[in-house]
Amino acid sequence: MGADIIDGKGFAARVRAEVAGHVARLKSDHDITPGLAVVLVGADPASEVYVRNKGIQTREAGMNSHEHRLPSDTPEADLLALIAQLNADPGVHGILVQLPLPAHMDAEAVINAIDPAKDVDGFHILNVGLLGTGQKAMVPCTPLGCLMMLRDRLGDLSGLNAVVVGRSNIVGKPMAQLLLRESCTVTVAHSRTRDLAAVCRGADILVAAVGRPRMIPGDWVKPGATVIDVGISRIADGDRTRLVGDVDFDSALPVAGAITPVPGGVGPMTIACLLANTLTACCRANGLEAPEGLTV
Ligand SMILES: NC(=O)C1=CN([C@@H]2O[C@H](COP(=O)(O)OP(=O)(O)OC[C@H]3O[C@@H](n4cnc5c(N)ncnc54)[C@H](OP(=O)(O)O)[C@@H]3O)[C@@H](O)[C@H]2O)C=CC1
Numbered sequence: 577m578g579a580d581i582i583d584g585k586g587f588a589a590r591v592r593a594e595v596a597g598h599v600a601r602l603k604s605d606h607d608i609t610p611g612l613a614v615v616l617v618g619a620d621p622a623s624e625v626y627v628r629n630k631g632i633q634t635r636e637a638g639m640n641s642h643e644h645r646l647p648s649d650t651p652e653a654d655l656l657a658l659i660a661q662l663n664a665d666p667g668v669h670g671i672l673v674q675l676p677l678p679a680h681m682d683a684e685a686v687i688n689a690i691d692p693a694k695d696v697d698g699f700h701i702l703n704v705g706l707l708g709t710g711q712k713a714m715v716p717c718t719p720l721g722c723l724m725m726l727r728d729r730l731g732d733l734s735g736l737n738a739v740v741v742g743r744s745n746i747v748g749k750p751m752a753q754l755l756l757r758e759s760c761t762v763t764v765a766h767s768r769t770r771d772l773a774a775v776c777r778g779a780d781i782l783v784a785a786v787g788r789p790r791m792i793p794g795d796w797v798k799p800g801a802t803v804i805d806v807g808i809s810r811i812a813d814g815d816r817t818r819l820v821g822d823v824d825f826d827s828a829l830p831v832a833g834a835i836t837p838v839p840g841g842v843g844p845m846t847i848a849c850l851l852a853n854t855l856t857a858c859c860r861a862n863g864l865e866a867p868e869g870l871t872v
């Protein structure tokens with residue numbers, strides 16, 4: 577026995593192909609090409625990799641990619657001016673400002689300056705409120721990707737015990753909202769949670785979004801549970817480095833029913849969902865129905 581390894585990389589490739597199909601039809605039927613603008617402030621090497629991958633995959637899906645790189649000492653007013661320009665640009669349907677931002681910037685103010693209809697990260701307060709009240713929202717990419725994998729694996733999620741470890745605005749909280757919408761019984765755990773091991777052992781669905789390498793051992797996993805590992809940490813491995821998740825994969829594998837690997841799990845789905853959200857935003861901006869299955 578042993579868990580099925582959920583192939584996020586393969587799943588993401590299928591989602592991107594589906595997006596590309598819709599993009600081609602938007603072009604042929606309506607002469608519209610979705611456009612995604614990604615803004616990177618500063619030169620964090622990990623962010624550079626993500627932004628480059630996003631650009632490549634955006635173009636592969638047939639969309640226009642607009643990359644804006646600003647120096648780390650850019651005044652906040654200049655970033656807000658760029659956002660205003662992108663908000664007004666009819667060729668830009670999605671705007672993503674890579675986080676974290678430099679400390680001198682007010683990330684909340686920056687995010688809330690984005691036109692909510694173009695907020696493909698789903699971080700704007702309007703989208704957070706729409707999601708929380710069950711209305712049509714832009715849904716954050718990482719939780720959306722996790723939900724797609726869970727639905728694919730489990731079908732109906734209603735009544736299942738879901739534990740989300742982590743309560744950030746970008747992963748933990750929106751993940752909990754989505755699971756609640758699916759009628760799971762949701763527990764959100766965090767750094768103050770008492771007896772996290774016992775809480776995790778009750779989970780039919782365990783989503784780990786903490787950022788502490790391999791903090792969840794196999795004996796915290798309920799036998800047969802579906803484990804979604806969002807965490808990505810770079811650790812030393814001899815004289816090289818490698819990526820690991822929040823879950824200790826080797827000890828969880830014999831216990832879980834299914835588990836996402838790191839890398840190759842949630843990460844690729846995040847980018848695929850960013851493209852899906854850009855397509856959704858573009859359709860809605862043009863008064864067209866967004867394709868089903870690519871959003872909630
Ligand atoms: N695969 C992907 O596409 C993505 C991956 N990530 C990765 O996911 C991870 C989480 O990211 P993010 O949500 O932004 O992180 P944050 O640092 O914003 O949040 C971490 C959360 O983990 C909680 N936490 C910290 N220590 C513990 C502990 N010992 N026990 C239980 N909970 C704890 C914190 O609790 P408290 O609130 O009490 O401080 C907090 O709620 C990171 O590794 C990040 O790199 C992030 C985005 C996308």
Ligand SMILES: Nc1nc(=O)c2c([nH]1)NC[C@@H]1CN(c3ccc(C(=O)N[C@@H](CCC(=O)O)C(=O)O)cc3)C=[N+]21
Pocket residue numbers: 625626672673674675676697717718808819838839840841842843844846847
């Ligand atoms: N506004 C904003 N939106 C984000 O969605 C956002 C962000 N800021 N800041 C940083 C985090 C992190 N993030 C990842 C996306 C893809 C992978 C990914 O594709 N990972 C590959 C590995 C990539 C590698 O090898 O480094 C994998 O897990 O297989 C990881 C992490 C999006 N984020």
